[in-house]
Amino acid sequence: MLLRRDSLRTLVERHRSSEPVLRESEGAMAEESSHSASWGLLGKHYEEVKEHWRRNLAFLDYYKKTLGRAEPLPRWTDADVEKFIASDPVYGPQLEALRESRKYAMVGALLGAAHLGGVSWKYSKSLHGFVLAMGFGALCGGIFGSEVAEHWKQLYKIDKEGANLKFLYWWEDKTLEKKSN
Template sequence: MSETQESKSFLRKHWDGYKEFWGERFSFLDNYFRFIKPEEPLPRWDSSVVEEFIASDPIHGPTLKTAREAATFGVAGAAVGAVSTAGCAWKWSRSPHGAALSFAFGAVVGGTFGLEIANHWFQLYRLDTMASQVKFYEWLQNRAAEKS
């Protein structure tokens, strides 16, 4: 049973208006619902499945492989940033909570810096990595549908 406009509370009316307002402005996000909330969950996959896709798709496979290699730069940058900033914070303050916060902050900054280095190292700005990831997602769904 739906509520009529008169029976809605003051807050409910404003909340609905707020959701409608921002829903219109972010309507482009509807394009991504098939990735965020898929009808069926993706099947389990590992590196061998990714390598199979890379071998089977001559266009998007190498791009996906390059993007995966670039991710290792981000992980390495996050590790270096986290350990070095936490180490400096611990050395100078001997504060556990300060070291923990600097660990987290260093991981974010170092990971971002590592990904930026990878972007230039692998020239990712020339590649459409999102398209290759979408193709892998679709390939994985089709593969699961064929097996069932």
């Protein structure tokens, strides 16, 4: 049982607005800590639950620049991505490996859809079963292709989120330069 006053939606909204997540004013914190101390084991559980959600939703901090923007970033082209890959010696090769890994997922999705769709058509000859089997085959094949790329390209060693965010930060700086000129 949770003694949670704020809903999960409120917690996410606080993250997006870049307010400290579970920190109120100092008076409210002191009141809350004395409140949890007076509750004993239940108060300790309440504090642990708060800490748990603070840690689990920490990934939202990485997306402050991308979520909730007043105006979205303009679209980028493959040439823009290639410029970033050439300009950044650390995250450039990582982003290039991530872009190449999409090919593995696409091939896996095509093979999965063709195989499972073919088996379904061979044995059932029903159109809706064929379509559902193709969709499920594409999903499974895409996931399998992504896993193959993960190990073949050793993507588990790189910071995928960091590479994508570094590109977004670079792209934002480039677009702001263009607007200011």
